[in-house]
Amino acid sequence: MNKSWLLCCLLLPGLLLAEATHQQTHQQRTQTELLINPRFDLEISDKIKEAINNGIVITFVMQAKLFKQVDWWFDDEISSKINTYQVRYFSLSRQYQLTHRGSDEKQSFVTLEQLLEHMSLQSQFRFTAFKQATHVETRFFLDKQALPSTMQLPTVFDQDWNLNSDWQRTALSQPPGSQP
């Protein structure tokens, strides 16, 4: 009994912490478009869940930047795109709604996990100007500045609210026959 309690105490903080881990970035190249689909394994903390269940709208941002590598200097940014998602909970319907702010597309989910999984899988970036691009950098983060102002200060240094994957660099696969 005591051992399991101790184990819970040791593991609980780790389980509760928010985490956005980059898994992979799918890329699909057509004649005119480059489709980038970054996958993030998202673990949100109980505090974030509690906030959502209490009607707080949480904004997640997925960002992708195309770069051209430059020797001995900073890489040249070719293009940048942002997908912003808002998650809200409806008490009457007891469902979670995911809204894509760009398209205003709404989808409802019974569980938050389903919503997060859907958000991770379905998030896609379309780049048209990608010819010279050598790599893509993606990241996922919880937009704290979109939180109500009363919540911003207490969450500044709160690790439970620090859902940030940092920039993940993925080299773009060159089309067959292209010069390396």
Added chain:
Amino acid sequence: MKQLRPLLLNKNLPIMALLITLLTALYLLARAIQGAEQFNRIYIWLFAASVLAVLILTLIIIQRIVWLYLKRKDKEPGIQLTTRMVLMFTGLSLPPVIVLYLFATMLVNQYVDSWFDVRTDQALNDAITLGNTFLDTQTLAHLNEARSMVTELSEVPVLNQAIYLDRLLDNSKANSLSIYGSDGQLVSSSNIDPLNFVSPTLPQNTFNEVSNNRNYARVEPAGATGLQIRVVLPIFNNTASVGSRRYLQGLFPIPEEYESLAINIETQFHEYDKQTYQRQQLKSTFNIILTIVLLISVLLAMLRAFSSARRLVAPIKLLSEATKDITEGKFSKVIPVDSKDELGLLIESFNSMSSQIATSSALAHRAQSDAENQRAYLENVLSHLTSGVISIDQDLLIRLSNEATHKILHLGKHSLINRNIDYIAMKNPTLQPLIELIKQKVTDKTNYWQQEVLIAEDSLRRILLVRGSQISEQEIEGGGHVIVFDDQTIINQAQRDAAWSEVARRLAHEVKNPLTPIQLSAERMHMRFAGKLSKEEDEILNRATQTIVSQVENLKTLVNAFSDYAKPPELKKELGGLNQLINEIVDLYSLSHPGIVFELDLIEPEPQLLLDKGRMTQLLTNLIKNAQESVDEGDVRIAISTRTDHNQLQLNITDNGHGFAEDIIEHVFEPYETTKQGGSGLGLAIVKKIVEEHGGTIEAENLTVGARISIHLPLA
């Protein structure tokens, strides 16, 4: 560190940074109030700017404290007052701000808590439960309705299902009925409002659910704020294969009268729930902001305290510095008057006072300069006096003395000023009679007195003529006494010499005249009566006349000696040395008195002097004769030496005789001072006269064996 000190204590740099930060915060605030979303976005930066302002203010205060510490270390004028005022101002400003802070914190906490109460919470929960129950009922009803539709559709051939869908829609409460294929693609759809027809979608997650033979019936958000009930059921068509399974989706609206109520309940519930959830964060945020406001207020108050203290203390510091300047004798400093308050009046008064002090000081300085000049003049005059002058006050402290005093009293160069009169006796105990006399006269308050004092210093006896005069208190504060003294020894000696010369001249004149008649009468008497008397009487006559003649000759010699002393022949000085004269006389004496041993030590080359050789021969003869006659028994040893000393020739004649009697050694050069039987007592007197005629000095002293005569003659 010293190079960094101006940078560390630079006051403008942090103030500039603070102003920039506050202006940035103001700009952010102006942008933030343009909209709620904008406010949310800028809020955290606004807060960051405030925190930065607090940090800069803290740095400024630390800088001021360091400045205060360094100034206190340097003991800068006015810094103690600045410290006290800073502490006082800070102490005065802190309590109200802290009280206000505590009050505001408490008020906010209580006010925020008052927004929420259990009853409202419960009522809203009950309302939402009621809403849920209602919606569940609606959902169940629509599910059953959909089931009936599916039953009907299952009996309709697949190709006719699209047509049959319109009939079902007409008989149902659904807004839209759609049939989807087994791949989730829309097969057919019927909408209650064909004008606003939007092809309904089957969400992927819903399809995933129903594709597992499960019914889907849920309330879900519709549009921006609306609700709808989505029911999705598989259509089990008897004629269709499993792979071609279809799905019916019905979208049922919530009755309008209930929907608005339900949405209102949900909205209020969400708002309340959100506020309840944010209650603690709201309090934390308020507390953080209030803390920031408190810190900014306190730090600004402290900064203001520093500024005010420095401004208030600045004129006092200037006054302090100016006072220090005045104590150092700098009266020219004028403090600028910046204000017309009490401090301004004080500074004006100070400037007026320093101006008056400057004028008075200039006058005093001039008077002091005059007094110094007078004193220097007096000292100059006194230093040129040959008489010694001492001024003493009533406490017998010496206030004034001149150089002659030191020379006459043989005191060396010890300063006598502000020393007791006894100090003189302490330095030279032979002056005790003089000091006793002065003290007695001062005690007696004798107005004017004059007295000779005999000072006996080893082999030297000196006579001081001392004159004193009392200075009344009206003339000098505290009164005093002035004593003037002269060394009368030389004058007395000269007077004695003159007296002896007169005595000798008269004696020679009075005695010499009757001697020749006496001698002639005795010779005539011998010639007349010689051979005419009896043999016995003749013999008596011969002896008597010879005695008379010989004694007359002796008297003549004596009288001539007196005559020479009284009136010496005119000197015939010529340039020459003493060595030859000494050698000649020594040779003569060696021939005539072989028993005398001469030891000569004469300087070579011999120095040249202006001398009368005849008189100098007489001098040497007299001295050698005296030396020879001083030896009572045994060998006669006479040492004669010459050497130069301070532009003078020193001649020493030393014998091994009995020396001078102690009682006459001080008067040995005076006539008739002799220890020899039959001596005239004029030998050394004539020697001294010859020395003085040549501008020299002579001294006599006894040695352990014998005596020495030292003569100093000026070189040519």
